[in-house]
Amino acid sequence: MSDTPAISVQQLQKRYGSTVAVADVSFQVQPGQIYGVLGPNGAGKTTTLHCICTLLRPDAGQVEVCGIPVQENPKAVREKLGFVAQEVALDKVLTGRELLQLQADIYHMPRPLAQERITAVLQLLDLTDRADERTGTYSGGLRKRLDLAAGLLHQPQVLVLDEPTVGLDIQSRLVIWDFLRQLKAMGITVLLSSHYLEEIDLLADRVAIIDRGTVIAEGTPEELKARVGGERITVKLQEFAPKELAERGAQLLQSLPFVQKVLINSAQGNALNLVVQRNGEDPLNAIRSHLQAHGLEVFSSSQSRPSLDDVYLAATGQTLLDAELAAAEANLGKKKK
């Protein structure tokens, strides 16, 4: 494989009037990777993707697809790249097959080649049985699959998808995830945006987390989570522990060498929230026996690793969910004006 990145974005900027949609976005996608762009509503994901797909002209910065500068040679870029938009606007009267034929016409594909490719993408996306029905009868998941089929018809090396599973039920999301992994196995580079943490965590080889038009963290999901550090353990001494008991437990646990932080969580009935650094042995066992040695019993416990939301929280001071709520409120405010 060549060393040329499949996608290279450097110091991208884009504004709409006085709104800065993208302030400073840089990242590189290597060939064959699944790369995730994660961020709350209004973060600048769609704007970034549109600049990559030649649909928008950047105000500043450099964007290249397979080494081709997007601004200088948009036509060549469009041959390398397929795009699946966030909003699907299918003509409901046409059948799936007819819509794919239209797409083939856009690419000036000779008929016999188009027939061959249409048959292949329908099969790939498991749409053959429904291909001759009007798309108006399709479910959201089916429509999204047809959209993906259209994006793949000209056999691009790079597929860019803007929030491909938004609004889909979990079954349809699983089908799409499976399909994206298949594309990766076929050597196709995939760039997808999402505001679903678990989607990016599961699928992406690397991720850029975007907040208000700026990349705030970049790396593999594992690296980013490791960077915030530590595993999370919650220990309850009783279902609702008296404050004094929780304080005593917290003090005892604080003295353990692998415990980095202990917080008493009153919202969880004075549970103890710990951040621990694993040192080979099972930290829960050590916690349990240390407390026992001082006459305290563990009522219940749970263990979790830091999530991408902890990464977002560490960088921005709020959770992704809070950021989405704030964006929704700001939007509501705009509409009222």
Ligand SMILES: Nc1ncnc2c1ncn2[C@@H]1O[C@H](COP(=O)(O)OP(=O)(O)OP(=O)(O)O)[C@@H](O)[C@H]1O
């Ligand atoms: N055509 C436009 N005209 C004016 N402002 C726009 C336009 N498109 C986007 N914006 C603004 O630019 C910012 C970034 O929008 P963008 O659509 O890129 O975000 P996003 O991360 O894709 O959000 P979402 O998750 O809601 O799709 C937002 O503040 C948005 O309101």
Ligand SMILES: [Mg+2]
């Ligand atoms: Mg968007």
